[in-house]
Amino acid sequence: MGKSLIEIAKSVIQTETDSVLLLKDRIDKNFEEACLTLKRCAGKVVLIGIGKSGHIAKKISSTLASTGTPSFYLHPGEAGHGDLGMIAENDVVMMISYSGEADEIISLLPGMKRMNVPLISLTGNSNSSIALSSDFHLDVSVEKEACPNNLAPTSSTTVALVMGDAIAISLMTANNFTPDDFAMSHPSGSLGRRLLTLVSSIMKSGDEIPMVSKDTLLLDSLLVMSEKALGMVLIAENGRLAGIFTDGDLRRALESNIDFQKLAIEDVMTKDCKSIEPQEPALKAIQLMKEHSINSFPVVDSNNKIVGAINMNTLIQAKLI
Secondary structure, three states, rough: OOOOHHHHHHHHHHHHHHHHHHHHHHHOHHHHHHHHHHOOOOOOOEEEEOOOOHHHHHHHHHHHHHHHOEEEEEEEEHHOOOOOHHHHOOOOOEEEOOOOHHHHOOOOOHHHHOOOOOOOEOOOOOHHHHHHHHOOOEEEEOOOOOOOOOOOHHHHHHHHHHHHHHHHHHHHHHHHHHHHHHHHHOOOOHHHHHOOOEEHHHHOOOHHHHHHHHHOEHHHHHHHHHOOOOOOOEEEOEEEEEEEEEEEHHHHHHHOOOOOOOEHHOOOEEEOOOOOOOOOOOHHHHHHHHHHHOOEEEEEEEOOOEEEEEEEEHHOOOOOO
16 A cells, blocks of 8 residues: 555655755855845846746745845746846846756856846756856755656755745845835735834824813713723823723723712823824834733824824724734
8 A cells, every 4th residue: 555645745845844954054155145246236136937947936036026125037938039138237137947957048148148247046956057157056956856756846946945035035134124114015915004004094083082181070981982982081181191091991990889970080090001103103003002901092192192092993994903
């Protein structure tokens, strides 16, 4: 009886894992120089590959572009029929071919040499035509493919992809690419929305703010809190934040059997409450809520004047959580 599907799957994963681990010993001065060449690139990083290597080239190009290194993929077949003109003198070219002998790429080498652009190659054969024509060669060879016939590109494509990720993240770190930078290139993603969305654009403002003065009776304050439906009421003194009273405070007040008829909101409010300014990213509000285990925030300006209110439900409605 042959191997079970579970055994085969585990064998594939182990083979590819072993192949990837061999890459660690190949991260050397040559890798560093290749990365520095890419970092100095004043144009774009052009990725070229054919077949399965072409798919990997597209993914690496996409990762580079989204992490601060402008890049695009160039199909070698189209490049041989005019699209080679897409490469400019300030660009750097990265070529991926496991054999290092892809005819479609080799045919482009004379033209790219005349352009005098730096050439970086990822191949499994350091003595191949493409490797020997490169300024920098990165070894992505594997001992064997995960395919039982040692034919289908499996381990080799995984290793090339991981090498590409190593390059992209190294450049990202060297270029001090921040979460804010990441958000700018991912405006439609969840993180992008969190970082690009400011508190001011989603906060409740004006008449929607649940706000009362310090001498307002507790019962009247609860009516305001219920009407505005933000789970809190903000207490103001001359327009400035003096405290907050939340749903949680109400539960604790009920448990202590306080006299709701006589007390003013000032007597039960939390004075030293957390707040956030309107120009802060919504992500900061989410982080603060998690850090302090709270669900609502007053929004104040630099003079502590109340300008808005925000709670967990506000963030959910804005699709930030």
